[in-house]
Amino acid sequence: MMRLERLWHHNRAVESSILKLNTFIGYTMETPNPAHPTLYQIIPSAVCFSCDVCCRFLEADSRLAPIFTETEKARVVTDGVDPGLFRPQADGASAQIQLKHHDDFYICPFFNPETSHCTIYPIRPLDCQLYPFALMFSENGNEVVLGVDTLCPFGEKYFETEAFQRHIRDVIDYVESEAVTAQLIANWSLIGNYQETVIIVHTLAQLTDATSAPHT
Secondary structure, three states, X not given: OHHHHHHHHHHHHHHOHHHHHHHHOOOOXXXXXXXXXXXXXXXXXXHHHOOOOOOEEOOOOOOOXXXXXXXXXXXXXXXXXXXXXXEEOOOOOOEEEOOEEEOOEEEOOOEEOXXXXXXXXXXXXXXXXXXXXXXXXXXXXXXXXXXXEOOOHHHHHHOOOHHHHHHHHXXXXXXXXXXXXXXXXXXXXXXXXXXXXXXXXXXXXXXXHHOOXXXX
């Protein structure tokens, strides 16, 4: 079912979003500030707002719904979000947001379908910040890997460019930083199952060692 959901999103993207991306050929991709080595978003906002892949799901209990770390959940709850909107995860720390019905599919409750804006964007979870990158187990379940989801039209189109390849290296450095690695070990439910649409770009050795049990 997860694969069908991904394929459905892909068809929707092919019909609409990828055509709009042609407008951005030659766009100068955002680059990080060396003084602030944090995670940055390489995809232009205008591209995201014109896309219909993210934040929409076929099923109410989709495994692809955003997962919040314990700290991230506490932050949005402090801002007034109902804690009842979250489902506890297997790691005992993180929680997955419960989706809400909209038209013929389901959406993240923080997503505004009229504007395609995220209403908690400044404090959105790492799970969302990383996209189109995905943390997942390898196909045999023995390794934790980082990959790029080709169902993101921008990621698929610009994957081979020098700017995107540089961005890949930056994301690897960020994910492998001591603080982020510790956060992921404590909230290991953020590591998803293998997805055929994701191009693996790096094996995360420390996370693999910390989650040594096979996941298939």
